[in-house]
Amino acid sequence: MRCRPTRTDALLGVATFCLVAAAVITDGGPPGRAVLAYGFAVGFGGLLLCSRQWPVPALLVTAAGIVVYYWLDLPAIGLAAPTAAVLYTAAGRGRVVPATLVGGGLLALSVAMRLAEGDAVSIVVGFDLGSEAALMLAVIALGDAVRSRRSLRAEMARQAVAAVEDRRRETARQVEAERLRIAREVHDTLGHTMSVITLQSAVAQEALADNAPDQARTALAAISSAGGSAMGELRATLHTLRRDSGTREPAPGFDQLHTLVDGVRRAGLPVELTVTGRVDALPAVVGTTAYRIVQEALTNTLRHAHASQVHVTVRATGPGLSLEVVDDGHGAPPGAPLDGNGHGLRGMVERVCLLGGTVEAGNGERGGFRVHARLPLAGSGA
Numbered sequence: 001m002r003c004r005p006t007r008t009d010a011l012l013g014v015a016t017f018c019l020v021a022a023a024v025i026t027d028g029g030p031p032g033r034a035v036l037a038y039g040f041a042v043g044f045g046g047l048l049l050c051s052r053q054w055p056v057p058a059l060l061v062t063a064a065g066i067v068v069y070y071w072l073d074l075p076a077i078g079l080a081a082p083t084a085a086v087l088y089t090a091a092g093r094g095r096v097v098p099a100t101l102v103g104g105g106l107l108a109l110s111v112a113m114r115l116a117e118g119d120a121v122s123i124v125v126g127f128d129l130g131s132e133a134a135l136m137l138a139v140i141a142l143g144d145a146v147r148s149r150r151s152l153r154a155e156m157a158r159q160a161v162a163a164v165e166d167r168r169r170e171t172a173r174q175v176e177a178e179r180l181r182i183a184r185e186v187h188d189t190l191g192h193t194m195s196v197i198t199l200q201s202a203v204a205q206e207a208l209a210d211n212a213p214d215q216a217r218t219a220l221a222a223i224s225s226a227g228g229s230a231m232g233e234l235r236a237t238l239h240t241l242r243r244d245s246g247t248r249e250p251a252p253g254f255d256q257l258h259t260l261v262d263g264v265r266r267a268g269l270p271v272e273l274t275v276t277g278r279v280d281a282l283p284a285v286v287g288t289t290a291y292r293i294v295q296e297a298l299t300n301t302l303r304h305a306h307a308s309q310v311h312v313t314v315r316a317t318g319p320g321l322s323l324e325v326v327d328d329g330h331g332a333p334p335g336a337p338l339d340g341n342g343h344g345l346r347g348m349v350e351r352v353c354l355l356g357g358t359v360e361a362g363n364g365e366r367g368g369f370r371v372h373a374r375l376p377l378a379g380s381g382a
Contacts (some may be wrong), residue, residue, distance in 0.1 A: 005049045012085040017045030019081040027075035037074045040065060044082040048089065055090040059102045062086045066106060070113070079106050080135040087136055091143025099143070103136040180350065218266075254279060254287030257294060261312065264298050270309050271298070277316030286375050289351045290314070290323055293359070296348050297325035297371040306330055307368060320357075321375045331363035348373075 020041035024034055043065060051058035062083055069077070083103065090099040107129060114124045201223065252260075261271045282290070294312055301307050307329035315322040345361060348371075352359040357375040364370035 013045040013048035023077035051089040088143040
């Protein structure tokens with residue numbers, strides 16, 4: 001990625017030129033050599049414009065320029081003035097090790113050359129070396145601190161964006177889960193009720209055709225009862241879609257299983273219900289799931305099985321609740337998948353999987369259709 005020079009780079013370049021030029025003016029010397037020294041000052045400052053994109057090459061060129069500068073015996077400018085800004089920029093770009101090596105190498109070369117020229121050890125080592133090294137280390141540390149702060153701010157910004165995205169995904173997931181829950185509730189309610197209404201309407205039509213008013217009244221009463229029950233469940237479900245709804249009416253639970261079975265019996269399908277074990281203290285979610293499984297199984301029997309008898313068996317044993325619904329109808333077509341095109345069976349599987357249970361649906365060993373589900377009781381929430 002190409003890094004263009006910034007205003008900060010330009011300011012650092014101007015500052016480097018001014019520092020080197022001030023050192024040249026202070027040292028004095030022949031005019032010709034001063035002009036050449038100013039040229040080096042321009043070069044040292046100009047390197048700052050490309051140091052952001054090429055920090056290590058800029059370091060090396062600066063170091064080479066200083067060596068050539070002193071080899072030409074130009075006015076003394078020290079080491080910190082031409083190198084401070086480029087060391088800072090390199091450290092700010094994450095090149096702390098190259099910056100330290102270049103700075104240390106220049107200091108070592110400077111000390112060796114000055115001692116070879118006969119300068120006092122106390123001045124070279126005790127004063128100049130300490131001040132130059134401290135200044136170089138300070139600008140390197142400052143550049144690295146600025147880089148770390150920028151990285152931290154960038155990481156915090158990324159984390160904030162990720163948190164917003166996570167919240168968005170979680171909200172979407174919750175909306176989707178609620179949509180599926182409502183779809184299951186509406187399907188279970190309407191599916192069962194419409195099956196009862198369809199069957200009882202046919203019975204009423206036959207009764208009227210046979211001039212049997214009592215049988216017709218019974219069928220119409222069953223239709224009215226089923227419709228009223230469905231309206232109550234739909235009203236409770238639709239409350240969840242209203243913004244001003246503060247409470248949600250409870251979904252039908254296991255204690256209404258007998259009412260469900262009685263309604264199917266009134267629809268004309270004999271149902272034998274057997275319940276064993278302790279079912280009086282089932283967790284609410286397990287009771288609701290059990291009710292919906294039995295409801296869907298009986299609905300499918302009313303719609304498709306052409307059965308004459310249904311057996312519903314509920315067993316609460318140990319940590320699990322076992323449900324079995326078996327009819328004596330014609331069963332399902334060979335090879336039909338459990339969650340094929342049927343929304344009810346698919347909803348049944350979804351409900352059971354949410355509790356960590358298992359469900360099997362298919363033709364029974366003696367014909368008809370069999371639904372068997374097992375729901376765990378341990379750890380189920382109300």
